[in-house]
Amino acid sequence: MIKVGIVGGTGYTGVELLRLVAQHPEMKLSVITSRKEAGLRVADLFPSLRGHVDIAFSDPARVMSLIDCELVFFATPNGVAMEQVRELLEAGVRVIDLAADFRLKDVAEWESWYAMTHACPDLVEGAVYGLPEVNRDSIRSANLVANPGCYPTAVQLGFLPLVETGVVDLNHLVADVKSGASGAGRKAEVPLLLAEAGDNFKAYGVPGHRHLPEIRQGLRMGAGHEVGLTFVPHL
Known part of the structure; x- marks a missing residue:
C-alpha cells in the first residue's frame, strides 16, 4: 500500500x-x-x-x-x-x-x-x-x-490534436471557456453565492487570466513554436 x-x-x-x-x-x-x-x-x-x-x-x-x-x-x-x-x-x-x-x-x-x-x-x-x-x-x-489547471486541461485537450495535425490556423486560436462557481474555491464571496451565480453568466479575467500562460506553454510545446490565442473565461 x-x-x-x-x-x-x-x-x-x-x-x-x-x-x-x-x-x-x-x-x-x-x-x-x-x-x-x-x-x-x-x-x-x-x-x-x-x-x-x-x-x-x-x-x-x-x-x-x-x-x-x-x-x-x-x-x-x-x-x-x-x-x-x-x-x-x-x-x-x-x-x-x-x-x-x-x-x-x-x-x-x-x-x-x-x-x-x-x-x-x-x-x-x-x-x-x-x-x-x-x-x-x-x-x-x-x-x-x-497538476494542470482546470481551464488549461480543457483547452489543451481540445486544441492539441488539431494543433499537432496542422488543421487549424495557429495564429488565430480562440478558447471561449466556461466554469462552474466551485472553480473559485470554497470561500464565502457574494458573487459566488447561489442566489448571485445561479442562472447567471458573465465573462471575467478578460484582460488576462493566470491560466493563459499555462495554456500557451502547452500549445507552444505541441506546435513547436508560439501560437496566437484568445482566451476568455466565463463563470
Whole structure:
C-alpha cells in the first residue's frame, strides 16, 4: 500500500481527492492536514467518508509526519507547496501539487502572474506537467508533478490534436471557456453565492487570466513554436 499524505484537505479539491484516495485499492491515507480543523475527525466534517477515512486532521506545522509518507498531495492555495516541497523531496517523498507553483517553466513569468517570489525556482525545471494524455510516461517516474489547471486541461485537450495535425490556423486560436462557481474555491464571496451565480453568466479575467500562460506553454510545446490565442473565461 502507498502511504499518502494530503496537505489542505477541506476545500473542494481536497475533499474530492480524499474520496479518490479512500477508494483506491493501493493507497492508504496516513496524514491529512488542516490548520483550521486540526484535531477534528475527517468523517465528522465529511459524513460521506464515514467507514472509509478513520483519521483526524493534523496541524500542517507537523511537517515531520509528512516525511513518513511515500506520496504527498498539496491541495492548497498557490504558494504553499513551494515552501515545503524541498524537504519532502530530499526525504524521498514524491509530491503532486494541485496548485500552480510548478506549472510554468518560466519562473519570471510565473512570478509576474502570481505576484509572489518563487521559493524554489531550481525545482521548477524538473517538475513534470501532470497532463497524462501528453506526459503519461514521464509522470510514472516523476518525483514532483505539477497538476494542470482546470481551464488549461480543457483547452489543451481540445486544441492539441488539431494543433499537432496542422488543421487549424495557429495564429488565430480562440478558447471561449466556461466554469462552474466551485472553480473559485470554497470561500464565502457574494458573487459566488447561489442566489448571485445561479442562472447567471458573465465573462471575467478578460484582460488576462493566470491560466493563459499555462495554456500557451502547452500549445507552444505541441506546435513547436508560439501560437496566437484568445482566451476568455466565463463563470
